[in-house]
Amino acid sequence: MPAVAASFPASLVLAGAGKMGGAMLRGWLDAGLDPATLAVIDPNAGADLASLAAERGFSLNGAAAAPEVLVLAIKPQALDEATALAALATPQTLVISILAGKSIADVKKRLPGAGAIVRAMPNLPASVGRGMTGLKAGAGLTETQKKATEALIGATGGFEWVEDERLIDAVTAISGSGPAYVFYLAECLAKAGEALGLSPPVAARLARATVEGAGELLFQSADKTPAQLRESVTSPGGTTAAALEVLMAADGLEPLARRAAEAARRRAQALSG
Numbered sequence: 001m002p003a004v005a006a007s008f009p010a011s012l013v014l015a016g017a018g019k020m021g022g023a024m025l026r027g028w029l030d031a032g033l034d035p036a037t038l039a040v041i042d043p044n045a046g047a048d049l050a051s052l053a054a055e056r057g058f059s060l061n062g063a064a065a066a067p068e069v070l071v072l073a074i075k076p077q078a079l080d081e082a083t084a085l086a087a088l089a090t091p092q093t094l095v096i097s098i099l100a101g102k103s104i105a106d107v108k109k110r111l112p113g114a115g116a117i118v119r120a121m122p123n124l125p126a127s128v129g130r131g132m133t134g135l136k137a138g139a140g141l142t143e144t145q146k147k148a149t150e151a152l153i154g155a156t157g158g159f160e161w162v163e164d165e166r167l168i169d170a171v172t173a174i175s176g177s178g179p180a181y182v183f184y185l186a187e188c189l190a191k192a193g194e195a196l197g198l199s200p201p202v203a204a205r206l207a208r209a210t211v212e213g214a215g216e217l218l219f220q221s222a223d224k225t226p227a228q229l230r231e232s233v234t235s236p237g238g239t240t241a242a243a244l245e246v247l248m249a250a251d252g253l254e255p256l257a258r259r260a261a262e263a264a265r266r267r268a269q270a271l272s273g
């Protein structure tokens with residue numbers, strides 16, 4: 001991806017390389033980020049991360065100077081204790097925070113030196129280049145910083161800028177947390193298969209392959225809506241229609257999905273501060 005690589009920042013620090021930071025890290029390396037420009041800080045770095053650092057050649061827990069971009073990928077609850085990170089955020093530094101619930105103002109309070117802050121909400125498929133990220137620009141974001149943000153986030157998948165920062169909590173509820181809902185659907189389908197008499201391993205394989213295949217078909221059918229794809233599975237008076245009658249009942253999946261998303265948003269709002 002040369003166009004993207006051209007806009008990667010000259011220096012990047014990733015603070016927190018757990019599940020999500022690690023997923024983004026892998027997305028960047030696969031997209032051609034120069035490991036010599038990257039420093040990763042994580043006090044709990046495990047053997048996997050250490051061998052990735054040795055293999056790819058980025059710095060892990062070395063001395064880090066204030067970078068052009070600092071990606072904050074620690075837990076929201078860890079922000080108050082992360083005082084050492086404040087020294088890395090200078091007026092030349094763009095901070096990209098992926099912390100659920102934490103507002104731009106919350107981050108600015110802890111990293112007051114930061115030149116500009118982008119609030120981002122990515123998701124786990126970033127590790128395979130198929131992530132989706134919501135972005136909100138903080139005050140004073142320069143055109144170069146915007147390009148650096150889009151290069152880094154674009155290297156992990158798609159993105160959408162929002163104007164109203166409160167909508168990042170909605171992004172969190174839909175695409176940030178969303179992969180877990182889909183994985184849970186695979187779990188539920190497997191359990192339903194077991195209840196119908198399939199052995200647990202066969203039920204698990206059928207459910208997993210169905211979610212994988214449906215996702216891939218959706219991915220490869222940009223010209224079709226999910227509803228159109230659903231209709232192409234549904235024969236009138238057939239088996240799918242019988243199941244959808246249950247899923248689409250007044251107390252079916254749609255109100256349930258809405259309640260789940262509302263719960264996620266409420267939790268994001270409660271993490272603010």
Ligand SMILES: NC(=O)C1=CN([C@@H]2O[C@H](COP(=O)(O)OP(=O)(O)OC[C@H]3O[C@@H](n4cnc5c(N)ncnc54)[C@H](O)[C@@H]3O)[C@@H](O)[C@H]2O)C=CC1
Nearest residue numbers: 015016018019020041042044073074075076082099100122
């Ligand atoms: N897991 C997910 O799918 C998503 C997570 N997020 C956000 O990403 C952030 C990280 O979440 P996860 O990766 O799931 O958590 P995690 O617990 O797997 O990773 C957090 C990492 O931060 C490290 N850490 C803690 N204090 C640190 C410090 N002072 N300096 C450097 N590293 C430090 C921890 O050792 C840990 O490896 C959270 O704020 C979460 O809201 C956002 C979108 C999706």
Ligand SMILES: O=C(O)[C@@H]1CCC=N1
Nearest residue numbers: 100172175176177178
């Ligand atoms: O569960 C969480 O709080 C994080 C944010 C979105 C996905 N995982």
